[in-house]
Each structure stands twice: as structure tokens, then as C-alpha cells.
Amino acid sequence: METLNFCFDSAPVLKGASPALCGVVGSGNLEILIKTGIEPAACRVCIKTSARGFGETWQAVLGSFAASHAAGGTVIAINDMGATPAVVTLRLAQALAEYQGGGQ
Amino acid sequence: MSLALAVRKSWFEATARARVAGLLDAGSFHEILPPAVSQPSPHLAQLELPGAFDDGVIAGSGRLAGKPIFAIAQEGQFMGGAVGEIHGAKIVGLLRRAAQEKPAAVLFLIDSGGVRLHEANAGLIAISEIMRAVLDARAAGVPVIALVGGSCGAFGGMGIVAKLCSAILISEEGRLALSGPEVIETVAGVEEFDSKDRALVWRVTGGKHRYLMGDCAMLVEDDIAAFRSGATEFLSGWGEPAPSIAHLRASQQALEKRLAAYATYRDGLQVWAALGVAEPENVPMLDRDSLVAVKEGLPT
Amino acid sequence: MNAPLARQWDSLRQSRGRRLERAASLGFGREIPVDRIIDLLEAVIQPGDRVCLEGNNQKQADFLAESLADCSPERINHLSMVQSVLALPSHVDLFERGLANRLDFSFSGPQGARLAKLVQEQRIEIGAIHTYLELFGRYFMDLTPNVALIAAQAADAAGNLYLGPNTEDTPAIVEATAFKGGIVIAQVNERLDKLPRVDVPADWVDFTVLAPKPNYIEPLFTRDPAQITEVQVLMAMMAIKGIYAEYGVTRLNHGIGFDTAAIELLLPTYAADLGLKGKICTHWALNPHPTLIPAIESGFVESVHCFGSEVGMDAYISARSDVFFTGADGSMRSNRAFSQTAGLYACDMFIGSTLQMDLAGNSSTATLGRITGFGGAPNMGSDPHGRRHASPAWLKAGREAYGANAIRGRKLVVQMVETFREHMAPVFVEELDAWKLQKSMGAELPPIMIYGDDVSHIVTEEGIANLLLCRSPEEREQAIRGVAGFTPVGRARDPRAVENLRDRGIIRRAEDLGIDPRQATRDLLAARSVKDLVRWSGGLYAPPSRFRNW
Numbered sequence A: 001m002e003t004l005n006f007c008f009d010s011a012p013v014l015k016g017a018s019p020a021l022c023g024v025v026g027s028g029n030l031e032i033l034i035k036t037g038i039e040p041a042a043c044r045v046c047i048k049t050s051a052r053g054f055g056e057t058w059q060a061v062l063g064s065f066a067a068s069h070a071a072g073g074t075v076i077a078i079n080d081m082g083a084t085p086a087v088v089t090l091r092l093a094q095a096l097a098e099y100q101g102g103g104q
Numbered sequence B: 001m002s003l004a005l006a007v008r009k010s011w012f013e014a015t016a017r018a019r020v021a022g023l024l025d026a027g028s029f030h031e032i033l034p035p036a037v038s039q040p041s042p043h044l045a046q047l048e049l050p051g052a053f054d055d056g057v058i059a060g061s062g063r064l065a066g067k068p069i070f071a072i073a074q075e076g077q078f079m080g081g082a083v084g085e086i087h088g089a090k091i092v093g094l095l096r097r098a099a100q101e102k103p104a105a106v107l108f109l110i111d112s113g114g115v116r117l118h119e120a121n122a123g124l125i126a127i128s129e130i131m132r133a134v135l136d137a138r139a140a141g142v143p144v145i146a147l148v149g150g151s152c153g154a155f156g157g158m159g160i161v162a163k164l165c166s167a168i169l170i171s172e173e174g175r176l177a178l179s180g181p182e183v184i185e186t187v188a189g190v191e192e193f194d195s196k197d198r199a200l201v202w203r204v205t206g207g208k209h210r211y212l213m214g215d216c217a218m219l220v221e222d223d224i225a226a227f228r229s230g231a232t233e234f235l236s237g238w239g240e241p242a243p244s245i246a247h248l249r250a251s252q253q254a255l256e257k258r259l260a261a262y263a264t265y266r267d268g269l270q271v272w273a274a275l276g277v278a279e280p281e282n283v284p285m286l287d288r289d290s291l292v293a294v295k296e297g298l299p300t
Numbered sequence C: 001m002n003a004p005l006a007r008q009w010d011s012l013r014q015s016r017g018r019r020l021e022r023a024a025s026l027g028f029g030r031e032i033p034v035d036r037i038i039d040l041l042e043a044v045i046q047p048g049d050r051v052c053l054e055g056n057n058q059k060q061a062d063f064l065a066e067s068l069a070d071c072s073p074e075r076i077n078h079l080s081m082v083q084s085v086l087a088l089p090s091h092v093d094l095f096e097r098g099l100a101n102r103l104d105f106s107f108s109g110p111q112g113a114r115l116a117k118l119v120q121e122q123r124i125e126i127g128a129i130h131t132y133l134e135l136f137g138r139y140f141m142d143l144t145p146n147v148a149l150i151a152a153q154a155a156d157a158a159g160n161l162y163l164g165p166n167t168e169d170t171p172a173i174v175e176a177t178a179f180k181g182g183i184v185i186a187q188v189n190e191r192l193d194k195l196p197r198v199d200v201p202a203d204w205v206d207f208t209v210l211a212p213k214p215n216y217i218e219p220l221f222t223r224d225p226a227q228i229t230e231v232q233v234l235m236a237m238m239a240i241k242g243i244y245a246e247y248g249v250t251r252l253n254h255g256i257g258f259d260t261a262a263i264e265l266l267l268p269t270y271a272a273d274l275g276l277k278g279k280i281c282t283h284w285a286l287n288p289h290p291t292l293i294p295a296i297e298s299g300f301v302e303s304v305h306c307f308g309s310e311v312g313m314d315a316y317i318s319a320r321s322d323v324f325f326t327g328a329d330g331s332m333r334s335n336r337a338f339s340q341t342a343g344l345y346a347c348d349m350f351i352g353s354t355l356q357m358d359l360a361g362n363s364s365t366a367t368l369g370r371i372t373g374f375g376g377a378p379n380m381g382s383d384p385h386g387r388r389h390a391s392p393a394w395l396k397a398g399r400e401a402y403g404a405n406a407i408r409g410r411k412l413v414v415q416m417v418e419t420f421r422e423h424m425a426p427v428f429v430e431e432l433d434a435w436k437l438q439k440s441m442g443a444e445l446p447p448i449m450i451y452g453d454d455v456s457h458i459v460t461e462e463g464i465a466n467l468l469l470c471r472s473p474e475e476r477e478q479a480i481r482g483v484a485g486f487t488p489v490g491r492a493r494d495p496r497a498v499e500n501l502r503d504r505g506i507i508r509r510a511e512d513l514g515i516d517p518r519q520a521t522r523d524l525l526a527a528r529s530v531k532d533l534v535r536w537s538g539g540l541y542a543p544p545s546r547f548r549n550w
Helices: A055-068 A085-099 B016-023 B042-046 B085-101 B117-139 B157-164 B181-188 B198-205 B207-212 B224-236 B245-262 B268-275 B280-285 B288-296 C011-025 C034-044 C062-069 C089-096 C112-120 C132-139 C170-178 C230-247 C258-273 C290-297 C314-318 C336-346 C392-402 C433-441 C473-481 C495-503 C530-536
Strands: A002-009 A020-022 A030-036 A042-049 A074-080 B030-032 B057-064 B067-074 B105-110 B144-148 B167-171 B218-220 C050-053 C079-085 C100-107 C125-129 C147-155 C183-191 C207-210 C251-254 C283-285 C303-305 C349-352 C412-416 C457-460 C463-466
Touching (some): A020 A085, B016 B067, B030 B085, B042 B117, B085 B105, B167 B224, B181 B198, B207 B218, B268 B280, C034 C183, C050 C170, C100 C132, C132 C170, C147 C170, C230 C412, C230 C457, C258 C290, C473 C495
Parallel strands (some): B105 B144, B167 B218
Antiparallel strands (some): B030 B057
């Protein structure tokens, strides 16, 4: 297992609801928990992943997410069982929508 | 053939959270120890494995057709729904609370291969505590209803737990047994049991077989709405009986009779024939309603 | 001056006569007792013969393959094998036991690693790795078999053969062998007084043997809908909206992966909602994929011609004879040579998957230490310059590729991949493993499955790249990088160039197509389990046990 921590600049999130959970820690999948943080223009992420050595890929995927979404003011915790970047990207979008109270 | 198929929400496929959300009255579920305040397993962390925020089980209260109920749902996709220390403690805690608060029922959405081997003794103890807590809740007059239809079925210790419940509602996809097919094959050889012959696995452990054998009170479609209406219907006609020695003796006798009648059989097909099913080879392809009709037409 | 030496003009016929005499002298009639098959093979096969061993994706002449491998290498050796697929252990045994030393083939799935080892040890000489059509073509040119060992469902007393739904390669093999002085030996699953229909007439067949068990058939084209992921649903939505609908693709072939299975299962739901029924996917060159059942039942599909059959689909196919090609007896007639021809010349689109793709768009399923070959993918996944008939899809693609005054159309060749495979192996790479493989095997060409210049579109979870619209190799490269996601190749993109390609519609993201990735759920699939497929088929589809959970 590897634990990774990142902090990205991101536009403040529009509307923050209660903590939101998305996904399941199953093979090739991950769960994402979004909570409210204290820095309105920062998105902090902590990842525990079963696949070691992909820090750079995580940084790119999450950096792209933080740049293309308003996700500032959130703290994101991730438990990962080898999800591909495609799955991570999809779950992040789902979790953020859930956090904003929209679901789908 | 219409698009009705596409509208069905498969219980088998759904996550534990989706099952609970669809099973109970909309928006009524209140989770105890939700992911944001729960703790992942410290045992898994020591083994360098990522945990799940809720340790693979959801527990809380809600309503079913207006009646107050408690619900426990295992997540089969996380470590095969296996029971670890925290996972078990959440289940036991809710069952004990049920014995005190006396909701109309505890719905136990089982989807588990049994003990989480990574947590060894802690997992074994947790399972035994769950067994005791189920019996205590029932002794307090609270029905505990097992709902089995997930991808992991109810195996190992959780197979026993299922049978300790007041009743079991199962779908055709659901499975119920003690040792899993792979375990039997590993220990006794492929001649004894071919775990890759999935049709055989289901003929021996699957929902239809369990229903025909009388192990399960109800057979429902693999559909969240069907589980909801099945559970509602079952509860409306059920009063939790007081524990009785006479009932235990009768159960024991029935099991001994079953053993004597079927112990030499190798396949569900043989058992169904002996039960009086006219065309046992057709059973796997029958839809739920036809199978229920077959069961109701059997000699008693 | 001497008169030219008198040349003998019927040596093949004479050789055939001698082989048949040897068999007759051992007491053999046309029906060979199962325990004497090796005696027959040793009597009619000569050292140095070219032998065709039938077997492909579905049926295998497995009993004859094992029997040949059990023959004495003293009696039979230096065989030159020609076969579509090298799939069974016995196929490789022939070389390891010294019976054969040369191989011309097309595909080698599970035996790929053993084959690579034999090549490296120089115990096998590979003539060439072909596509199916090339190999069939060469049966009629310079690789005509002396002896063909084939598989049939049944024989009657006269020796007529019934091939059943898995006709596959048999007609091509038998035609080439029987009419050029060769010997045809068939293993059959049963002997019948009256065949349901005659697929091969008795006078093209020399010997039949009742195999001890029915020939092996692999359920290779069954994809369990339960395993289709949300990402595959997303890519399928993009493909349907961004390619199928835009070009109006009616005639097509699908590869066998989960990506294309997802498309098949979105036809009755997502594509129907888009109003595409009757406008796309009406005519197919395709094996009978169980995942096509919902589209057929929904009235999307008019016709399907098959390379071979699929386990459990026979009753369904018989009951849908308007859609499938069936005999007067009701059972399907497949034919790989004709279906490949349809895939090459009569389809407007091929869509499939691959394991690796480079920056020129070349793709390969070859990995180090394994020789796998191509099968039919390069036939279908190529733009045939011999095509002359027009269709709207073909013309539109042609104008995109060659400009408004194009004098020909263009086939759509679509590669559909998630940017990473399992275990985070990137699909997009700077250099294909195929090049290293070529070096280690001493081959003349790298094993490239589909050439980059044949590829028209690439679909990934990040979007669609339309390579037809690229006007320079640099644009192609950035178009590929621009859908390569977070792979190292994708991250090395020039963001400005990629945005420029997006402005010009060469790269299109899900949102450019009006698709919200969060809509991509498995709920859109017309069937989410094998059992759903059985329901759609009205109980006619009988899936093999391993695909059941009931």
C-alpha cells in the first residue's frame, strides 16, 4: 500500500453539502469521500492505494480534476484498489456532484 | 420483449448502499457511524491493504412501508463482504440496540463469504458475537430477516448466521451454504465438486434449490423492488415466536430426516426429483413465479 | 538436338492413387475404425507433405491432430503444416516430436508462448503469419495441401458430410485439397443414416472416422454483460453518437471485446433513444454474439452472416432465420471465407480493440515472448482499395480523408481502447513491443495487426480522435496524444495543438458530443447479465455452464 498526499489550487466549490461518498473499494475500483475543508481555494487529497509507484499519475489525474472543476474548500480521501485513471476521473466527477447535493 | 428488463434494478449488481436506499422508504435511512466518522480496519492497514471507510458494512435505522426497522447491509465488493473486527462490531452493536429499542424488525442484507481471514481470531470472534446477538434480538421478540441475493451469497460463518435468523428471503442468484464451492474443491478434489461448473454450484447452493428445500421462506426476483415488496409482505404476516425447546427438537428431527433421504445425492437435480418435481431438469430455466408454483404443488 | 524430356502431367493424381492403394492394402474402406486411425495416417501421409489441420476459433479437428502427433516420426516427418489456428497442445507437439518442421498459419492464441520458444530454438520454420483470407488464398496458389484433416458434425454411409452451424473454414480447405489431387480425412461426431443437409459431397472426401468424443468448441464470443464497466458504457455512448450516427453506419463488423459488447447492448436503449433504429447497424458480418440478441429482438438488425457459430446460440439462430443464414434443415450455415470477404469489401466499418498503439496509429496485440498472429482483424480492419460501390458512410469518410473531390470513399476503421489496461499498462506507447518481437524472432516484418494509415478513428474514455481529418503526421500524433489520457504518451501532448484540434472537431470530448460522463451507468445496458440475454431470447439461448449464476 502507498499513501499519497496532494494539495491543488482550485476555484472555490459552488455549494458544499454534507460529506459525500462515491464508489466501493473493490478490484479496479475506489471509494472517494469528500468533506468540507478550511481553505476555500485549495483541494486537499489523501490517497491510500494498493498499487505502488503511481504517484505521478495520481498527481496528473487529480491536478486535471482540480483545474477543470471548482473543487476548492474540499478535503478528499480516497481508498483505491487499482482503479484506472478513467475510473478515477469518473468517480471524482460523481463524488463532487454528490457533494454539491445534486447526485446525477 | 420490452425494455422492462432495462428498468429493473438488479439487487445482485447493486452496492450495499444502493440496496438499502431502494429497500427502505425513500429517504428514511439514518446511518449509524457513516463513512465520514467511521474507521477503516487497523488490521488491513498493518497488512498494507487499503481499507474501506465503513469497513464494508452499513448499519442504521429507517422505515419499511412505514414501520420502523433497523437495517444492516454488507458490501460484497469489498473483500468479499468478509467479517472483520470493526465490521462485526457495527453489526453486533445494531443487533443489541434492536433488542433494547425493539424496532419492527432487523433486515440483514447478507453478502459475505464469512470470516475475514486477514483478521483471524478477531474476525472469528466477531462472527460468534453476531450469532449470539441475532439470537438475543429474536429472544427479545425482534424478527431478524436475512435478505440474500448478492454476488458473495451467504457462506461460511455468515451462512450459519443466515440460518439463525427468523427467516431468509432469497433470489435465484443468491447462494446459501457453509463451505464455499472453491473450498470444497480445494479440500476434497474436483471429482467431489467442480467449482467452475457454475450451473452445478447454483443447483446445489443457489436460491431456487434453497427455496425448494424449505431453507428459505421466500423466493424473490433479482430486483430491489421485489426484495422490498417481499420483505414488506413477509413482515406483515410474521410474529416472532418465543424460543422453544420443542421447536428446536422438531427442526433437528427434520434435518436428520433430510440427511437420511438425500445424503448420497450429488446434484440438486436428484434432490428435486426425490422431492417430487416432475421435470427437475427444467428448474434452472423456470422464472420465479413458475418455480413458486412448482414448490406449492409439491407433495408435503 | 534432343527432344525435351517427356513430362508426366498427372503426378498428383498418381500419387493420390498410390496413397489410396496403400490404404486399401491395409484393409481400409472409407470408414476408418477409431483404433486404426494412426495406421491410416501413416499410410496416406508421406514425409515432406503439406498437411492442413483444420481448426479455428470454434471447432477443432482435435482427434485427428492428436492422432497425427502420435504417429511415428520415423514414418512421417518434415511435414509442412498449413492451418488457420495453432490452438491445441497437439498442434505444437507435432513440431516438438519431429513430425513437422514448417508452419504457415494465421493465429496462435494459447500456444503463443510455446511457439515463440520453438522459433527461438530454431526447431520450427515459420513460412509466414497470414490473415485468414491470405491463407485461404494461398491454399489455391502455392500452399495447396496434400492431405487435409478436417472436422464435421456427421457423415452418412456414402461419406457425405454435414458440418452443422460451425462450417467455418471447411469449404475452403476441402475445395483446395480435393480438387488438386489431395486426400481429405474427416473426423465426425456422429454417423447418421440421413444427414440434415449435405455440406460436403462424398466424392470430395476420402475417409471418415468417428471421433471418440465430439470435437472441441470454445465459447470464444460470449461476453458476460455483468463484466462491462461504466467506462466501457461511456466509450460506447461516444462511439454511437460520434461515429455510428454521424456516418450512418449500417454495414459493419465488431471485434470481440467488452467495448464492442457494450455498444451492442446500448443499441436497444441509448441508440434507440437517439432515434437511430433502422439508421445504423442493420447488416453485420459477425459471429453470433449473444450480446447482439437484445438488438436483434428490438428490430435493429436485419441480417447477420457468420464466420462460425457460438456455443448455446444454435436454437436461437434457427428460430431467427430471417436474420441469420440457415439451411433448409433450419440450422445455421457459417463460412469464414465468405464472411471475411464481406468484412473486407461489404462493410463500411470495423471497430475493435487492441493492446498497444503507437503515435502513428499502428496497433498490435503482440507481446514479448508470445507469437499470436492476426486472425481476421487485418482483413476487416483495413481500407480495401479494390472497393468500387458507394454508400453514404463510405463516401463521407472518403471526403473527410481526401477532400470534396475525392474519387473514392474510405472505410471506417475504429480502434476503441481504455487508455490503461489492467495493472495500469498503458495502451498508448512510443514504440510497440512488436518491434522488439520482430528482432527476437528474426522475422521480416513487425507483427502489426492494424496499420496506422488504415485507422480512421480512435475512441478512448477521453474522447474521439478523427484521423481522417488530420493533414500531417504531426497532426496525427497530437490527435492520438490528445485522446491518450494520462498515459506518458498522453501527458507529453502539446496542449495548444490539442486544443486547436478540438476546435476543428478532430478531437471531440464527451461534452463536445453532449454526453455527461455521469450518465454513463450500467443501467443503460439492455442486458446486465447472461440471464438477461436468455430472457431477451425467450429462453432460446442456452449459455454454457461457466457463464451461469442460476
